[in-house]
Amino acid sequence: MTSTALSAEGITRRGRRGETVLRVLRRPTAALAAIVVFLIVAGAIAAPLIAPYPPSKFDYSHLFASPSWSHPFGTDELGRDLVTRVLYGGRTSLEMAALATVIAMVFGSIWGFVAAFKKGWLGEVLMRIADLTLGMPVILLGLVLVAAFGSSILSLVVILGILFSPATARLARSALLAELESDYYLAATSVGAPPWRIVFEQLLPNTMPVLLARGSIVAADAIFIEASLSFLGLGVQPPKASWGTLLHVGYADLYSSYWYPLFPGLIIVIAVLALNTLGDNLQRALDPSRR
Amino acid sequence: MAIYVLRRVVTSIGLLFLSSVLIFVVLRLIPGDPTITKLGGGMTAVDPRAFQALRHQLGLDRSLTHQYLHWIGGIVRGDFGQSYFSQFPVTTLIKERAGSTLELAAAALFLGLLFAVPAAALGAIWRNRYFDAILSGFTAVGMSTPAFVNGLVLIVIFGVKLKLLPTQGYVSFENHPLESLKAVTLPAVTLAIAIAAPIMLILRSSLADVASAPYIRTAQGKGLLRYQVVLRHVLPNATIPALTMIGVIIGSLLGGSVIVEYVFARPGLGSLMVDAIYQRDYAVLQTLVLLAAGVFIISSLLIDLLYGVLDPRLRVQGREA
Numbered sequence: 251m252t253s254t255a256l257s258a259e260g261i262t263r264r265g266r267r268g269e270t271v272l273r274v275l276r277r278p279t280a281a282l283a284a285i286v287v288f289l290i291v292a293g294a295i296a297a298p299l300i301a302p303y304p305p306s307k308f309d310y311s312h313l314f315a316s317p318s319w320s321h322p323f324g325t326d327e328l329g330r331d332l333v334t335r336v337l338y339g340g341r342t343s344l345e346m347a348a349l350a351t352v353i354a355m356v357f358g359s360i361w362g363f364v365a366a367f368k369k370g371w372l373g374e375v376l377m378r379i380a381d382l383t384l385g386m387p388v389i390l391l392g393l394v395l396v397a398a399f400g401s402s403i404l405s406l407v408v409i410l411g412i413l414f415s416p417a418t419a420r421l422a423r424s425a426l427l428a429e430l431e432s433d434y435y436l437a438a439t440s441v442g443a444p445p446w447r448i449v450f451e452q453l454l455p456n457t458m459p460v461l462l463a464r465g466s467i468v469a470a471d472a473i474f475i476e477a478s479l480s481f482l483g484l485g486v487q488p489p490k491a492s493w494g495t496l497l498h499v500g501y502a503d504l505y506s507s508y509w510y511p512l513f514p515g516l517i518i519v520i521a522v523l524a525l526n527t528l529g530d531n532l533q534r535a536l537d538p539s540r541r
Numbered sequence: 542m543a544i545y546v547l548r549r550v551v552t553s554i555g556l557l558f559l560s561s562v563l564i565f566v567v568l569r570l571i572p573g574d575p576t577i578t579k580l581g582g583g584m585t586a587v588d589p590r591a592f593q594a595l596r597h598q599l600g601l602d603r604s605l606t607h608q609y610l611h612w613i614g615g616i617v618r619g620d621f622g623q624s625y626f627s628q629f630p631v632t633t634l635i636k637e638r639a640g641s642t643l644e645l646a647a648a649a650l651f652l653g654l655l656f657a658v659p660a661a662a663l664g665a666i667w668r669n670r671y672f673d674a675i676l677s678g679f680t681a682v683g684m685s686t687p688a689f690v691n692g693l694v695l696i697v698i699f700g701v702k703l704k705l706l707p708t709q710g711y712v713s714f715e716n717h718p719l720e721s722l723k724a725v726t727l728p729a730v731t732l733a734i735a736i737a738a739p740i741m742l743i744l745r746s747s748l749a750d751v752a753s754a755p756y757i758r759t760a761q762g763k764g765l766l767r768y769q770v771v772l773r774h775v776l777p778n779a780t781i782p783a784l785t786m787i788g789v790i791i792g793s794l795l796g797g798s799v800i801v802e803y804v805f806a807r808p809g810l811g812s813l814m815v816d817a818i819y820q821r822d823y824a825v826l827q828t829l830v831l832l833a834a835g836v837f838i839i840s841s842l843l844i845d846l847l848y849g850v851l852d853p854r855l856r857v858q859g860r861e862a
């Protein structure tokens with residue numbers, strides 16, 4: 251088999267999966283989820299342009315104002331507009347989730363790939379560690395790590411990245427093992443292609459779609475857990491505010507002005523639900539056994 | 542079978558030991574010293590002699606190995622050590638708070654199962670497209686909604702607007718059973734929603750797997766009605782694979798109670814843990830985390846053993862291995 255035939259097979263496989271992704275978006279729920287994710291991300295990025303008020307504009311004559319036309323989500327304890335704060339809070343929440351997802355995907359993939367390639371004791375130990383942490387409730391592990399490493403934005407991002415690496419590692423391992431059994435891998439090794447070339451030109455592109463679908467779910471989990479930690483007052487600290495921080499601060503005045511924590515809470519649900527739905531649809535389309 | 546049981550027990554003890562070392566080491570990475578928090582504020586304000594005396598009293602001036610062995614040795618004897626912050630024995634603190642958390646967890650598990658199992662069974666009997674869509678929708682939304690958002694909505698509706706139920710605190714069941722149940726209702730419903738979603742997800746997929754098995758076709762073929770097939774054959778067999786996921790459910794109960802107790806200001810183990818993190822009281826924290834890991838490891842051990850009893854195929858495999 252020549253190397254052209256080899257890459258041709260790689261391309262068709264990739265092409266087929268690319269089409270799968272597009273076909274998924276033709277399903278109404280998946281398309282809706284994708285649009286919602288896009289809107290939320292766009293809203294956070296464009297916050298300085300579309301926010302109705304400057305983020306730190308205090309208005310002492312309208313403290314804890316209830317929702318109205320001028321302040322659709324109401325105002326906070328310093329009279330700041332909550333639509334504005336939710337938009338800017340989205341920047342913090344989404345930035346952290348995106349970075350944590352990148353860490354979890356890169357670190358988890360390397361972890362899983364090494365475990366798949368080295369089938370001896372190293373692979374075994376790596377997967378045992380993954381299984382051990384996978385069993386524990388994520389929020390408890392998160393609390394312990396926050397207690398140990400503090401709750402600066404940087405340490406929170408790294409903590410979230412670590413928390414979601416084991417699950418990615420397991421997925422990356424099984425995805426790679428499937429590729430290692432394929433004919434094209436056998437062909438590539440038998441024509442003597444160097445291992446790094448096989449990894450970067452064949453294996454990585456072929457496992458990428460599955461990993462990206464997983465990435466969507468990791469991002470959802472990261473938003474969820476960051477919000478939970480911040481809600482407990484152990485995540486993002488004021489004056490910086492993620493959605494969870496807004497909830498934490500708003501909870502203090504829950505009984506007099508319940509809309510304050512309510513709107514950030516609803517946004518969290520919408521963002522997590524959309525990312526989960528998108529990832530779930532992609533995973534189902536890419537993995538025949540789950541269809 | 543005996544070898545299978547023995548191997549699982551030994552692995553579990555190993556896991557517990559490993560977790561205890563991990564928890565201990567990770568928590569020693571905490572920057573700062575709990576004694577400083579206790580003596581109030583920054584280093585400069587603290588009398589160095591009082592600082593040293595307190596460190597000695599808490600055993601913090603010993604080597605890490607010594608501290609670890611002291612901690613584990615105490616736990617084996619049932620002594621969980623002393624809180625760095627309040628000077629109460631950790632055992633006392635945990636005993637005080639455990640009742641509230643157990644009540645919450647039991648009530649939530651009961652409500653969660655009460656809702657999820659019949660709903661999933663009804664879905665399998667009825668096989669209605671729209672009902673299935675509603676169940677899937679519930680699972681998706683339920684898994685994406687943090688407990689603090691559910692709790693918030695429930696507090697607003699039943700506490701602030703309707704003023705029907707208490708939204709804060711805990712009443713001991715032994716003293717005032719009725720008041721206690723009232724106080725636990727909203728927190729339990731909140732936690733139940735959080736666990737009903739994963740239960741339903743697992744149960745529905747295992748119901749679907751079992752429904753296509755040959756013996757189900759046989760049951761249908763001998764003329765049983767749809768509901769008879771589901772209740773007598775599908776549901777019992779679908780429960781066995783779903784059992785292995787109980788570990789996940791217990792995990793979400795433990796994790797969820799931290800959030801729910803904070804939302805409803807219930808003095809339980811979860812809120813004790815959050816307080817311990819605030820106060821850097823790692824004597825309390827490490828014991829609570831180890832306790833959570835222990836509950837988790839032991840319950841998955843019990844489930845595995847129960848699984849062996851319920852599914853004879855596993856016993857045979859265990860003997861061969």
